[in-house]
Amino acid sequence: xxxxxxxxxxxxxxxxxxxxxxxxxxxxxxxxxxxxxxxxxxxxxxxxxxxxxxxxxxxxxxxxxxxxxxxxxxxxxxxxxxxxxxxxxxxxxxxxxxxxxxxxxxxxxxxxxxxxxxxxxxxxxxxxxxxxxxxxxxxxxxxxxxxxxxxxxxxxxxxxxxxxxxxxxxxxxxxxxxxxxxxxxxxxxxxxxxxxxxxxxxxxxxxxxxxxxxxxxxxxxxxxxxxxxxxxxxxxxxxxxxxxxxxxxxxxxxxxxxxxxxxxxxxxxxxxxxxxxxxxxxxxxxxxxxxxxxxxxx
Numbered sequence: 001x002x003x004x005x006x007x008x009x010x011x012x013x014x015x016x017x018x019x020x021x022x023x024x025x026x027x028x029x030x031x032x033x034x035x036x037x038x039x040x041x042x043x044x045x046x047x048x049x050x051x052x053x054x055x056x057x058x059x060x061x062x063x064x065x066x067x068x069x070x071x072x073x074x075x076x077x078x079x080x081x082x083x084x085x086x087x088x089x090x091x092x093x094x095x096x097x098x099x100x101x102x103x104x105x106x107x108x109x110x111x112x113x114x115x116x117x118x119x120x121x122x123x124x125x126x127x128x129x130x131x132x133x134x135x136x137x138x139x140x141x142x143x144x145x146x147x148x149x150x151x152x153x154x155x156x157x158x159x160x161x162x163x164x165x166x167x168x169x170x171x172x173x174x175x176x177x178x179x180x181x182x183x184x185x186x187x188x189x190x191x192x193x194x195x196x197x198x199x200x201x202x203x204x205x206x207x208x209x210x211x212x213x214x215x216x217x218x219x220x221x222x223x224x225x226x227x228x229x230x231x232x233x234x235x236x237x238x239x240x241x242x243x244x245x246x247x248x249x250x251x252x253x254x255x256x257x258x259x260x261x262x263x264x265x266x267x268x269x270x271x272x273x274x275x276x277x278x279x280x281x282x283x284x285x286x287x288x289x290x291x292x293x294x295x296x297x298x
């Protein structure tokens with residue numbers, strides 16, 4: 001729906017055009033007050049010990065919706081109702097509690113927020129973007145160096161604490177295989193590109209870390225019109241080291257590495273329920289692009 005893409009481009013030109021809806025799948029369609037919306041459902045299932053299981057329900061229904069016209073909220077609302085009614089019709093709908101319905105939507109499209117809230121969705125994560133300009137000097141007092149293999153055990157422990165904090169906030173699920181999966185991921189990141197890991201030290205004592213990815217054509221880069229784009233996966237600062245600019249020092253060092261590799265911008269996801277995240281990312285120049293709304297069950 002080209003008119004959907006034109007509407008989104010007017011709201012936020014940083015968002016890339018959406019892929020077309022597959023015509024061979026069941027569509028929910030609405031035409032209300034001169035506006036048109038259409039949507040379909042993609043279903044994904046993951047094993048409980050897989051890396052994908054760390055980030056959401058084992059059974060996920062991802063909604064793809066397109067809308068245009070003078071009154072998008074009305075058509076959007078009706079399509080959401082139609083899609084949710086499809087999901088509620090299955091024989092195991094009430095038995096399968098490790099499931100969710102997910103929709104990623106332009107953060108600045110406030111016209112469609114009220115229907116999502118009405119249908120029981122909550123905004124959980126935000127994809128934010130920063131354009132990389134000229135180099136800025138990092139704050140003093142913190143030493144940042146590349147992480148080494150002998151840092152792995154500490155990094156896994158810090159990443160686990162970060163994940164469990166997000167679990168406490170209701171953003172991420174609790175999985176038995178968490179530590180094993182984090183160890184595998186971070187060991188791979190320490191082994192080389194496209195990932196990198198930076199460690200922060202204050203007076204020689206580890207104070208936090210940042211895990212990022214160089215631009216390499218991954219799916220996340222295709223969400224925006226600014227390429228090449230790096231990605232920051234994790235930032236953790238020890239509680240006793242907070243309010244000492246450790247996070248800003250790690251971010252500045254990551255920006256320098258990404259800029260040296262030709263990155264034009266940086267993306268990252270952060271939890272909207274994390275009171276520590278949004279202030280930091282706004283302070284260092286990130287702004288919201290896409291919000292993921294989730295409707296959980298069980």
